[in-house]
Structure formats: structure tokens, C-alpha cells
Amino acid sequence: MNHNTSIPKLLAALLGFTVSAMAAELDDGQARVLFNTKGCNGCHAIEQMHLAPSFRSISVRYAGASADTVDDLAQKILHGGAGNWGLVPMISNPGVTPAEAQAIATWIILLGHRTVDGGPQGK
């Protein structure tokens, strides 16, 4: 598991994001815990399509994103979506706080081309 926080922070700085302190500090280990405790990994994995697009796919779609995009993605994490990736809508996640949603959205967008050791569900 990669607990290095410097890459996300560096990328955030390079992209000029205005993200919360928590979002900037979310390392891979913290992200993995959030994915498990909040149930994200019930549908999503980092590399593979499970029941929903992989975080990698989402990262690619939103490459070059602005701060607004982070907000949009965070809103989708909180409230769900209506089939933007196909016919199946995404559930809402009332157990996720807005700060956590921002942090997760930032982590996904900053995933870029780096590799992550995410355990069985990270593949």
C-alpha cells in the first residue's frame, strides 16, 4: 500500500486546485479506508470495471479538471448520478460527509497515470 502523500499534494499544487486541507492530505491508505467504510468498493475499484466505472476511468474522463469539476464530482458522490456512464444510476451516499466527498473526488482526479497498490479491490 502506498502511503506517500507527496504525489497528490504536488499534483494538486501543479494543477492549482483550491482544495480543502483534508482533501490535500488524503493519501492512498486513507482513500482505501474510506472506500471500504463508506462502501465505495461495493461498486468501484481502482483499475477494473466492477459494477461501476473504475476510478482510473473516471480520472481519465476528468483529466485537466478544474476546481469546479472536483465540486461536481463531490456532489455526485454525495447525491448519486443518473446514468452518465450508462443506463445504471449511481446511489447516493448519505454516510459520506461533504469534506470526505471532496477528498475522494480530489484523490480520483489526481490519480492520473500513477500506480496504486489497492489490495484485492484495488486491482
Add this chain to the structure above:
Amino acid sequence: MSLNRCLFALAFCLMGAAGSVRGAELSGRVVAVNDGRGVPGSSVTLTYGAGAAGPKAITVFTGEDGSFRFPANAVAPTAGSTLQASKLGYQQVTPFAVDGSRANVKLALEPTANIAASVPASAWLANLPPSTAKHVVMANCADCHQFPSPRVREYAAKIEAVRGGPEGDAKALGEWRKVVRHQAWRTVVSYMKSKHYSIFPDESPASLDSVDWETVQNDQYTFWNDRMGDLIAKYLAENFPHSTDSMVPDGYALGAPLGSTAATVIREYALPDTSLVREAIFVPGSSYIWGADTYKNQILRLDPETGEQKWYRVPYQGSTGPHTIVGDSSGLIWVSMVDHNQFGRFDPKTEKWTLWTLQPSGLKSGNSMASAAVVHDIGIDSKGQVARDGTGKIWLTLLGTNEMATLDTASSDVAFYKPTQVPGLSPVNHMLYSVVLSPDRRCAWFSQVNAGIGCLDTKTKKVEFETTFAEGDGPRRMATDNAGNLWIPLFGSSQVAQYDTARHKIVATFDLPDRAATPYAAAWDERRKALWVSGANADVIYRLNPATGKFTVYPLPRHMAFIRQISIDDKTGRLVSAYGNYPVGSGPSMAVTIDVGN
């Protein structure tokens, strides 16, 4: 100052002084706002503000004239307390704050044209005709939480909100919409396979983060197989209401006469939101309520008078613990653990634990649901207390391996036995559930939610008198009376079957008043010669009079009141249970007691 004013001032002072004492007067009447007449059969819930000892809320019911009275030993309302009158089809005109004693409170109800916000989860499916597919849906989708819960209904609305179909062709759009619904519900079914694992905390070896995806989605390791999953998705795609925003007043009814009367009192105790106490019981010789917190691996001791809570951690390294909790005649408490093949006994007097490991041979390697015994239910007698067979052994069900186990608590000897094995079902698919010992201790009656029931002879260890139920019927937590009857709640079909153990046949089947109520458990009440049945999905408890075959209904004062096991206090006849929606946080975290009133 006139005499009246003096008396009023005195009364006002007394009201203020009564704010933190018991024995306060709190009474009044519920009236219909249109004609001023009393509303019979309305519940009235007093929800305490901060600082009150005891329950968080007390509920009473109005009599024929609409009057109500809270029990004399109740704590007087503290600052921030409220009174809420509820009756299906009505809504309270204005909120009612109460602080201290009050007599002659008047609560006004008005009829409402939309009862969607006040009906239980079951209401959205109750009127759909019985069918195998519906029963499979109910038996599986209401397994861990009410169905359709508010979140499910919200998701169903999202399905209807998907855009992008063929425009300008209504027929094609209709067909496209069917595809959307089917795909979405199929995905939900697969997501629920994930949920089998995501209920485990991070540190559990069975946490979703620790299990590979192929295992997660393997239908051999889940409570339903893929064929059943397809049935579920298809049924929901074709039958789930396209909108749950509104329901007309006659869209749902309790379906049976009220059992609750002006003498009925329901007390609800708030538990931490981070706990998941799914079962709460009385234990002989103890004045406390005892509960099993599945999520935090601990048991609860709750003082029903003061509300004081004390928690006892189960001393093993598992991450998630007590599923089932049962007392015995000597006052000991027995719990089965979800993790690590553990079974335990707690002595409330010494506060000491004894643990046993029940590890059958042939467990699969890895972290799937099939790699653990999942010690589940404990053999009980007609009182709902731990029973021992003729040789003193305790009987248990192992959900993970579809096996029965005996435990000799003196020697710690453990043995395993095979109940019915149904071709086409994996061990977990059977959902081996409850075990009830017959009064003569000859039969360990077991139920398998996706199969049927049978007697495992406690001497020969052979299965006898198997009875297969229709697919989806879902026999779950049974009870035995003292007249040779086995009472079988059919979770999926929302019925109760009466099995005559002398004639070895089902002699009657009773439809619940709500055919989506999903009766999780039955409990025999020898004092009242009645059967209590949990309406897990309908926010109610039912009472069946075996002599007449008629039900009465006791509405619970809370949404998502997912009642499972019902325990009856030997001394008082009071009922106790808990609201047990899985996973943690998906419903109210509360224990509940009911003074039936007769």
C-alpha cells in the same frame, strides 16, 4: 388575587417543579380537527428533550373517546420534549412542545390526502399479489433491513430519472425504460452481494477490502444464488412502483384490529448511533435488558428504569460479534459470534465470559462467507430460553456451512451434523437459521430460509419429518408452544404456519394482515396463550390468537422499526426487542419494550 388565580399559580409552580421527577401527570385527548371528536386508536408519543432519565420516548394509545394518559411512573417531560399523535391517514396539525406535567392536553389531527410519509416500507409492496418471485424478493431483500427502505425508494426514483432513450417514439421509449429498470435492479442485486462483505469493519478478514471481487460476486457464497438474483431483479423491474412520492389514504391499511389499547405502553431507549444492537432480551433473574451489538463486538446491559447503559466487550480478536443473544433459566446469557467461529456465555453476576470455538472440518480457505462457520442460532425452548437436549448439550446452527452443532459445555466437546442438503444450493444458500428443541428434547427442529424445516433427532442424529416449503416462503425463527405445535414464521410469504409435531404435518397457515410484513420471528407467550410475531418490514408486532386464528396488531411508533426477535419477560409479560436494520446507521438505534396492557 382570586382563588382561581391562586390555584392556577400553584399548579404552574407544581408543573415547573415536576420537570425532573417521576409520577408526573401527563394526559389529554386526541381530537379530529374537523369535528372535534376524539380519535380512538391513535398513538401518542412523548419524546423527551435532553436530560431525562430512562427511555428516549414513551408511546401510549388513545381509548374510544380519544383520551390518553401516560403511566404514572414516567419521568415528567423535560425541556425540549414533544408530544406527537399519530394515526394512519391523519397528521398532527401543529407540533406540541411540553415541559413538565400537563393535564388535559389537546392534540389535533387532520385527515391527509397523501399517506406516503407515514406508511411503513411494506406498504409499497403489500398489495402486490402473492407469487413465488415476490416471496423471493421479500425473503432476500428484507433480510438485513426494511425493504423498500427510504434509500431504496430514492434509488428507484433515480432509475426513473435516467434520460437518453429514443425520443419521439413512445413505444420504443417504453421498451428502453424496461431495459433501464432491469439493468439497474440487476446491478442492485450484485451490489447487495458486495454488501455481504462491506458490513464487516476494516479490520475484519472478511471486509470487502480484503476479499477478491470474484469471491464477492460468487453466488455460492451469498444468501441467494444467481437464479434467485435474476428472479429478484426481474420482479423489481416489472413491479416496483415508479413513484413512491404519494399514496392515497386507502392505499394501505394495518389489515387487522388494533391490539394496543389505552393500557399499552411502548418505551424506546436510544442507543449510540455507532452501535448495532439487533436483538434485545430479558434474562431470568435480571432486571436489565440485554442486547447484542453486532457491529462493535459487545453486549449491552440496559437499565430500563434509568436508561443507564453498560457495555461488555466479547474477549476475542474478532472484529464483528454477537448476532444472537439468548438467556437461560439460571440467568446466564449466551451469544453467537459472526466472526471466528465463536460462541460464548456471559455470567451477569461475575461479568465473566466463557468462549468456545466451533470449527467444522471442510471450511473453505480464504475470506469468503463459506470460510467461516458463522455460528448463528441457539436452540431454545417454549420460553425462548436456551434448551438442552437429553444429554445436556446445547444445539446451534452454523449458517456458513449449513450444519448443526452440539456443544457439551461441561467438557467443551463439539460435534457437527448435517441437516437437509438441497441440490442446487450451496451451504450458505440454504440459510440455515433457527433451532428449537421440542418439549421432549427429542427433536432439534431447524429452519432453512431457502428450503424448509426438519427435525434432527437428538439421539440418532438423523433428519426426520422434513417439510419443504414453496420457494420464497422463507421459514425463519420458529417457536414451540407447550401443546405440540411448532410455529413457523414464513418471512418471504408473510404467513405463519402451524406444524403439529405429533401428526407431522402443517395443520394451518395464517396470512399476516400485511403480506409484505416479513415475520422474522415468532415467540410463544404461555401466559397469554398467544403467539407474538414480528412484522419486521411493517413497523408492527402481531399477536395471533391460536384459538381463533385471528391477528391483532400493535403499531410501533417509529419508521424503520425493524423488529426481529421478541423476548417476553417471565415475571411481567412485558415484551422487549430492538430495531435492527443492517448495516449500522441505516435505521434507528434503539431498544424497545412493550407493556401489552392485558
